[in-house]
Amino acid sequence: MVKLTAVGLRNYIDKTRARRDAREKAVMDIxxxxxSAGLSKIFPMGSGSSNxxxxxxxxxxxxxxxxKRDSLNPVFTEQDVSMEEAGYLxxxxxxxxxxxxxxxxxxxxxxxxxxxxxxxxxxxxxAKYYEGELGAAPPESIISTILxxxxxxxxxxxxxxxxxxxxxxxGREMDSMMKSVIQSQNISRGQVILxxxxxxxxxxxxxxxxxxxxxxxxxxxxAQNADKRIKDELQKLTLIAQPKDQNxxxxxxxxxxLAQQKFLINYGQQLEDATNFYKETDNPIRLFGLYGxxxxxxxxxxxxxxxxxxxxxxxxxxxxxxxxxxxxMILEIPVFRDEIENVQAVLLDGYKPSQxxxxxxxxxxxxxxxxxxxxxxxxxxIAGENFSDETTIGMKLGNPFSKNKxx
Numbered sequence: 117m118v119k120l121t122a123v124g125l126r127n128y129i130d131k132t133r134a135r136r137d138a139r140e141k142a143v144m145d146i147x148x149x150x151x152s153a154g155l156s157k158i159f160p161m162g163s164g165s166s167n168x169x170x171x172x173x174x175x176x177x178x179x180x181x182x183x184k185r186d187s188l189n190p191v192f193t194e195q196d197v198s199m200e201e202a203g204y205l206x207x208x209x210x211x212x213x214x215x216x217x218x219x220x221x222x223x224x225x226x227x228x229x230x231x232x233x234x235x236x237x238x239x240x241x242x243a244k245y246y247e248g249e250l251g252a253a254p255p256e257s258i259i260s261t262i263l264x265x266x267x268x269x270x271x272x273x274x275x276x277x278x279x280x281x282x283x284x285x286x287g288r289e290m291d292s293m294m295k296s297v298i299q300s301q302n303i304s305r306g307q308v309i310l311x312x313x314x315x316x317x318x319x320x321x322x323x324x325x326x327x328x329x330x331x332x333x334x335x336x337x338x339a340q341n342a343d344k345r346i347k348d349e350l351q352k353l354t355l356i357a358q359p360k361d362q363n364x365x366x367x368x369x370x371x372x373x374l375a376q377q378k379f380l381i382n383y384g385q386q387l388e389d390a391t392n393f394y395k396e397t398d399n400p401i402r403l404f405g406l407y408g409x410x411x412x413x414x415x416x417x418x419x420x421x422x423x424x425x426x427x428x429x430x431x432x433x434x435x436x437x438x439x440x441x442x443x444x445m446i447l448e449i450p451v452f453r454d455e456i457e458n459v460q461a462v463l464l465d466g467y468k469p470s471q472x473x474x475x476x477x478x479x480x481x482x483x484x485x486x487x488x489x490x491x492x493x494x495x496x497x498i499a500g501e502n503f504s505d506e507t508t509i510g511m512k513l514g515n516p517f518s519k520n521k522x523x
Contacts, residue, residue: 136287143282143290192227192305204232212254213239219259227305238262238310246420266310319421327422331411332400338407338490339387345487346384353377375450375500376479383447383488404435405445408492410520439494440516447493449480450500451513459497463517484519491520 197205208215213236223231239262243254283289353373357366369377390402404412409431416422423429434443451459455478461467462480469485480497483489497513507513 132287139286140290143286192225194224196227197224197232198229201229201232204236207236208232208239208259212243212256213259214256215259219263223308226308228308229305231308234310235259235262262310266308319419319425321425321427324422324425324428327415327419328400328412328428331409331415332394332403334411334414335400335403335407336391336394339391339403342488342490343384343387346380346387349482349486349488350377350380350384372450372452372500375452379447379449379479380488386445401431401434404431405443406493407490408444408518408520409436410492439518440496444492444494444518446496446516447489448496448498449483451478451480451497452500453503455479492518494518 194202205215205220207213209220215235223235239258242258242262246254279290353369353376356373357369359366386406390406393402394400412422412428412431413436416428423432436442440446458472458476458478459480461472462469462478462484469481472481480495484491489495494516495518496516499507499509499511499513502508
């Protein structure tokens with residue numbers, strides 16, 4: 117039996133350590149010269165390793181909003197982002213892009229090495245489109261809009277090296293730093309494929325029609341409500357001359373009431389003509405001529421590309437200008453002496469219609485705040501009677517106007 121001395125034990129430990137160090141050095145030399153490919157030939161991939169998280173290869177996931185950070189395995193961090201990419205990330209964090217920290221973390225975790233540069237270029241392109249083509253400030257949703265049209269291929273472990281076999285060959289666990297270098301190179305970075313369809317300038321007639329129809333439906337709804345109110349007003353005037361109660365004697369309508377009756381009858385006919393024309397031809401031009409294009413502009417806020425459509429541009433040119441100068445129908449509304457004070461108040465900013473008692477309400481007030489006229493409609497006040505030698509019946513009072521200052 118060989119007696120194991122302290123010196124012999126020490127020599128054995130030193131030789132074992134030296135052998136392990138030499139083998140580790142050999143592994144790193146091979147790696148330095150040939151990379152992971154060289155090591156994989158010596159230590160082929162196995163069923164798994166306790167030192168590397170293994171995941172099945174995943175298919176591209178469409179819809180970036182559905183991706184959760186904890187589903188990315190392995191996960192890259194900001195330390196893996198190049199200086200150039202970090203610079204683009206800082207640009208994206210500023211207005212008007214304002215990329216959120218959560219979105220940035222998810223993109224970093226994916227490991228796509230050029231995502232922030234490409235994202236910035238795409239967002240900048242879209243911002244210029246809004247400013248140049250639409251004449252509008254870019255919305256805060258630029259980044260989310262881009263990602264909605266994107267597809268993501270998650271980062272994953274490559275599985276080409278078996279760290280267990282390498283460490284078994286060496287005889288001990290590898291130096292942690294050396295092992296992390298090999299492992300990091302063994303990770304396949306993910307990829308984010310940015311969508312291109314979101315910046316298409318032409319929406320197309322078929323896709324534009326639902327938005328135009330939505331705007332028209334608002335006009336039709338208002339016209340139908342206005343028609344009911346007109347009939348109510350006409351019924352009140354009829355009952356003045358022909359009361360339902362036979363015990364009550366009717367009277368002839370005054371000049372003021374006759375003028376108002378004439379306006380209501382003519383305007384009611386205009387509403388009917390416009391709505392019937394749309395029903396028969398599917399052409400909203402007469403409705404836009406009455407009510408303007410506020411509804412259409414509201415739809416354009418939801419879908420900015422709508423403003424590029426030739427038909428929409430035509431509507432804007434015809435009915436989206438200055439009151440009295442565009443092609444909106446001008447409605448002549450009679451004004452009488454006893455209404456002047458209230459009419460002048462209606463024309464002022466800050467007018468509070470709810471505070472005006474019925475006895476002081478002008479015909480203009482009842483039309484605008486009684487659901488008969490829309491704020492976008494163009495109004496021309498005319499004298500309902502002779503005010504003076506200079507201001508006679510039918511004379512225009514001031515210029516055409518619209519209560520909505522938008523146009």
